Amino acid sequence: MPNASSSSASSPRASSQGSSDRAWLHLLLFVLTLGSTIYAGMLWVNRAPYYETAGQWHLWLDGLRYAVPLLAFLTVHEFGHYFAARHHGINTSLPYYIPFPFNGIGNFGAVIRIREPIPSMRTLFDIGASGPVAGFVVALGILLYAFATLPPPEYLLDQPGHDALKTHIEQYGTFPDEPPSLADAEDETSVIVVGQTPLFWMLSQLFDNVPPMYEIYHYPVLFAGWLGLFFTALNLLPVGQLDGGHVLYALFGARWHRRLARLFVWILLLSGSIGFMEGIRPALLDYTAWGTWLAWGILAGILHLYNRSIFRQAPTLQLLSLGGLLLGTGLAELEWAGLHTIGYSGWLLWTLLILWLIRVEHPPVRQHEPLSSGRRWLGYLCIAIFISSFSVQPLSVV
Incomplete structure (x- = not known):
């Protein structure tokens, strides 16, 4: 694959x-x-x-x-x-x-x-x-x-x-x-x-x-x-030091690079969260009646760690981002506005690599x-x- x-x-x-x-x-x-x-x-x-x-x-x-x-x-x-x-x-x-x-x-x-x-x-x-x-x-x-x-x-x-x-x-x-x-x-x-x-x-x-x-x-x-x-x-993902990050930084400067990079990482996290719930929740339901709540707890913990890395010095943005991701994932579970069709859990791994190796923000030139x-x-x-x-x-x- x-x-x-x-x-x-x-x-x-x-x-x-x-x-x-x-x-x-x-x-x-x-x-x-x-x-x-x-x-x-x-x-x-x-x-x-x-x-x-x-x-x-x-x-x-x-x-x-x-x-x-x-x-x-x-x-x-x-x-x-x-x-x-x-x-x-x-x-x-x-x-x-x-x-x-x-x-x-x-x-x-x-x-x-x-x-x-x-x-x-x-x-x-x-x-x-x-x-x-x-x-x-x-x-x-x-x-x-x-x-x-x-x-x-x-x-x-x-x-x-x-x-x-x-x-x-x-x-x-x-x-x-x-x-x-x-x-x-x-x-x-x-x-x-x-x-x-x-x-x-x-x-x-x-x-x-x-x-x-x-x-x-x-x-x-x-x-x-x-x-x-x-x-x-x-x-060409517009984040960090990927090629798209270089292009975005050179075109629009550090401030807009930071804003757009965070927004796009958020979109990847939303897709990854939807895919995660689609994949893990059915498996957990086979083991316990509390499988749904356990799946949501695991997801919330993962997203909390991601948001701390993305919005390091902004606890309010961390909270708003986490709430928006959980709300969007919940709406996808209800098949609202076709959100369930954009889920791909692989973006959670890719986002981890961005935060760990590539970084969201671009170093100064x-x-x-x-x-x-x-x-x-x-x-x-x-x-x-x-x-x-x-x-x-x-x-x-x-």
């Missing part, structure tokens, strides 16, 4: 300017990441009946169809940061790829190490914006290629299981309008649904044979393109020269890319 904490964002780290790259280490990490990502792609695509007749080498080919475009996106993203930093004379490492075959996507992205403080606002902006923009271009190209080369729905007949879906395709030659587990009350199979984004939806309207969101992970290039959008959006007109328009483009690529519920299970 895609992990919400999986990101290729880079963050500045002070170090000596005399550090040098060990090319062999970066190459080794890349090869290991390629191997682990191929393995993850094999698991996702999983056309078992097809492999039995066409040969096992097609299994590796499907893995490559997933791994190559995904690593191409990660590589271009990180080298966007790298070349922008080198252009400004900033001492920067080559990308460190992070292989991990057990998180569902085969890696934890890639990072570069910036070995000295970034001195000026323009340099900060250039380094922060270059990676997401470059990576987005690649992700968009991957998606366009994937949509243009989609096989017919009969492609999924090679999947093991999926009996209700296969029956519908064999009868009508199309995908059903909703997951078969919802269309057939007797089918209790869980269905993994990948989150829709504005850009993905818009592109899907232009092509034929587009699979539903609960099946796209069986299409290796299409899934890699969706992950490209997802990773771009994660990097020494030189505050204004951005050029071209840079400001590029910043607005980054905001548009974020809005078009972000899904508040990137994964759900029906």
Whole structure:
């Protein structure tokens, strides 16, 4: 499964300017990441009946169809940061790829190490914006290629299981309008649904044979393109020292960065709280009649700790934030205004990483020269890319 904490964002780290790259280490990490990502792609695509007749080498080919475009996106993203930093004379490492075959996507992205403080606002902006923009271009190209080369729905007949879906395709030659587990009350199979984004939806309207969101992970290039959008959006979250935080800080300054970053972290916490209650409360009800109250108590304790970190010197804001999060989660439990459709518990983990590693606020920059007109328009483009690529519920299970 895609992990919400999986990101290729880079963050500045002070170090000596005399550090040098060990090319062999970066190459080794890349090869290991390629191997682990191929393995993850094999698991996702999983056309078992097809492999039995066409040969096992097609299994590796499907893995490559997933791994190559995904690593191409990660590589271009990180080298966007790298070349922008080198252009400004900033001492920067080559990308460190992070292989991990057990998180569902085969890696934890890639990072570069910036070995000295970034001195000026323009340099900060250039380094922060270059990676997401470059990576987005690649992700968009991957998606366009994937949509243009989609096989017919009969492609999924090679999947093991999926009996209700296969029956519908064999009868009508199309995908059903909703997951078969919802269309057939007797089918209790869980269905993994990948989150829709504005850009993905818009592109899907232009092509034929587009699979539903609960099946796209069986299409290796299409899934890699969706992950490209997802990773771009994660990097452009407008908080701390993520790429989006750099862009927001350079565009609007420290005060508005602090306000908007806190607001967005609050939104992530609300989504995470709703997802948490949807996941834990049914399990606790199996053990005790007090399960609902226990679940609310656990959630309130977790949110209290988060709010203390976000609003350190403002107890009133801590209380208001906690009350708003609990109220919003309660309304979602009542299915008010569709709030229950935005729950994703993974944001609680991602928010923890923000508070622990990335921070909500942005450190000061020494030189505050204004951005050029071209840079400001590029910043607005980054905001548009974020809005078009972000899904508040990137994964759900029906």
